[in-house]
Amino acid sequence: MSIRCKTGQQLNFLSLRRVVCETEFFICISLPKQFTFRKSERLKSRKALDALFQSGRRFTQQPFRVFYAIKNTPGLQFGVSVSNKNFKKAVDRNKIKRLVREAYRLQKNELQEVLEQQKKGMHLFLVYIQQDIADYPVFYKSVKKILITLIKNLREDHS
C-alpha cells in the first residue's frame, strides 16, 4: 500500500511539471497494448531488403533517407541502419538505432490503423545519413514527420 501511495504522488508530481510526459502517459493508460515492437514487426529478410533498395520508393527527411514499399499482404515491418563509415564506434551506432526504434515504437499506431483500414502492408526502412549524433527530441520529430508523409501518400494512392 505504501509503495502505491508513493508512486501515485510521483505521478501527480510529474504530470504537473512536464507536458510532453502527460500526453505520453495518457496514451499509455488508454491503449497499453499498442506499443509493442516484436520480432515479427522487424524487417529482417535479406531478400526483402534487396528488393526494397532496388525497386522501393524513397524520399529524404533529414536526418534520414526513407525506403518504403506498399504490399498487398497485411503487416507493417520496420528496420533501421547506421553506416559503418560515418560512425566507427559500435556504441554510437547502437545508441542511434535504439533511439530511432524507440521513437518509431511510440508513434507507429496511426500508420498501422490506416494500413488496417486499407488492408495493405508496408516495408519501411530508415538509413541514418547525418554525420553526428542528434538528441532524442530530434529523432522524435523527424520520425513523426516521416509517418505523416507516409500516411498522406497512402491516402492519395487509395483515393
Next chain:
RNA sequence: GCUACAAGCCUGGCUAUCGAUUCUUCGCUUCCAGGAGAAUAGGAAAGUCCGGACAGCACAGAGCAAUGCACCCUGUCAGAAGCGGGGGUUCUGAUUUUUCAGAAACAGAAAGUGCCACAGAAAAUAACUAUCUCGCCGCAAGGCGGGACAAAGGUGAAAACGUAGGGUAAGAGCCUACGGCUUUUGAUGGUAACAUCAUCGGCGGGUAAACCUUGCAUGCUGAAAUGCCACAUAAACCAUCGUUUGAGAACGGCUCGUUCGAGAUGGAGGGUAGGCAGCUCGAUAUACACCAUUGGUGUGUCAGAUAAAUGAUAGCCCACGACAGAAUCCGGCUUAUGGCUUGUAGCUUUU
C-alpha cells in the same frame, strides 16, 4: 594538499511508466497472440600481436625448401620465444674497495659471401708517402735503381692489443715483464647459465633487426570451420587435357617414392542464400578435509542475439559520469580511460 611511479579494487544506485531477447510457468488440442516470474553486456567486450581448446581434412617414408625462436633453472591450462618467480653475463647511472636501481631480439663476425657514403695513404689482401740501408750519378741540394714492410702519416662513427725494457742499419708481439681480450683442454664450485684457477695457442675493425651458419620447434585450414534438414535447378552448353601409353588426387611449396583410378581445369550462364545443431556448465570460482600430486566431495555462479536484444523518458542521491558494446570459448600482451585504497619519492603550507 599536489605531482610522479608501483600494486590492488570498483565501473553508479533507487523509484515510476512504456518496451526488447532467452528460459520457466499459467492458459490453449498444438502454434501464434496474452498473463506472471527469473536472468540479461566489459575491464578492457577493442586491437588481432601471440598461444591453446575445439572442428574438418590428412596421418607409409626420405630429402630439400619455407616459417618462427635464441643466457639458465623453475611455475602455470602450456614444450611458454612473449606471462610469474629466482639466478647469470654485459652496459648505463648513483655510490665508492662494495651495494643499489634501470636496461638488454643476450647463439655465432676465428665457416663463407656482401656492405661500410664523405673524409682519409689505407675501411681490411695490400698498395702509397715518408723512414732506414746498399749501389751509381752529382761540388752540393738531390736524382735513379735494388733491399727492409714493421713503427709514423692528425681523417673518420670505426685505424691494425696497451705500457716499460731489450733488440736492430732503422724498426716491429720480433723477444721479455706486467696488464687486457680470446680459442682449446683440464680441475674446483654450481641442477644449469656461469664463476675462479691452471695450461696450450692467438690478438685478424664493425654489421647477422644484410645474406648466412649452428641448435630447437612447426601438418594445413579456421565457427563464414563443420554436421544435418528443407527448398531449388542445368547430370545441360563451349574449349583444352585424359581413361592402363594414366588426366588428376592423397601430398598441403618442390623432388623421389607409395597408393587410388575417370574424370579434371577454364569460360559463359542458371538456381539457392531459409532453419537446426556447433552455442555456452567451462582448461570456471571458492571452501573443506582426506590422500600425498594429482584428483575427489560440497556450495555458489554462469548474456546467448542472428539486419543482431540488454533500452527510452522523468525524478532523487555524493562527483550528474571517462573509455567504450559480446557474436565459439579460454590464457597472455598492447592500446583507450573515470574513481578509490595502500606504499615510495619530491614540492608547498602549518605545527
Next chain:
RNA sequence: GGCCCCGUAGUUCAAUGGAUAGAAUAGAAGUUUCCUAAACUUUAGAUGCAGGUUCGAUUCCUGCCGGGGCUA
C-alpha cells in the same frame, strides 16, 4: 569472425641503409601583355606516430594510428 596489403609535397609517382629526400602538376611572387591565357624566372612546401638496431634509417625490426582488399 578470419586472412592479407598499403601509408612520401595540396595531388600523382620516384629514391641500393649514405650528404641538402627528386620529378611532374597545383599554389605564391615576378617578367611579358592594354587585360587574360600560354611561355619564362624565382619561391614555399612532405617520409603517419612512438621506440629500437646501426656511425647513419623513407628503407631494417617492434608497438600504436589511419586507409584499402579478400573470404559465405
